[in-house]
Amino acid sequence: MRATRITYDPDGDILNITFGQPAASTGYQLSDQILLRVDPKTQLASGLTIFNYSRHASASREIPFPGVEEHSDVKPLLLSILGSAPVNQFLSITTGKQGVSATLLSPSLQEAVAG
Numbered sequence: 001m002r003a004t005r006i007t008y009d010p011d012g013d014i015l016n017i018t019f020g021q022p023a024a025s026t027g028y029q030l031s032d033q034i035l036l037r038v039d040p041k042t043q044l045a046s047g048l049t050i051f052n053y054s055r056h057a058s059a060s061r062e063i064p065f066p067g068v069e070e071h072s073d074v075k076p077l078l079l080s081i082l083g084s085a086p087v088n089q090f091l092s093i094t095t096g097k098q099g100v101s102a103t104l105l106s107p108s109l110q111e112a113v114a115g
Contacts, residue, residue: 015053
């Protein structure tokens with residue numbers, strides 16, 4: 001099992017989640033606030049970055065992920081990664097007619113930042 005490291009920058013209100021050892025990654029902007037990093041060699045998630053984290057953590061609402069549709073060439077890969085561990089421990093993904101969206105799984109993230 002790969003270790004997960006969570007760091008929070010309160011000045012920038014940025015939450016970084018790294019899965020396993022840091023590696024060269026390709027970033028996929030899922031929304032204007034959430035970036036998914038994928039290791040191109042293993043096709044596994046290497047991390048998540050959530051901008052304006054406190055705003056998202058304080059509201060239990062779905063965040064649209066238009067970036068999944070914009071990356072149609074890798075959409076199946078992105079959906080597979082988003083629906084699998086370790087990403088699904090932090091995001092709950094919904095797919096439907098309105099596209100792909102996610103809800104932050106709290107309080108696990110809030111506890112991780114506080115702890």
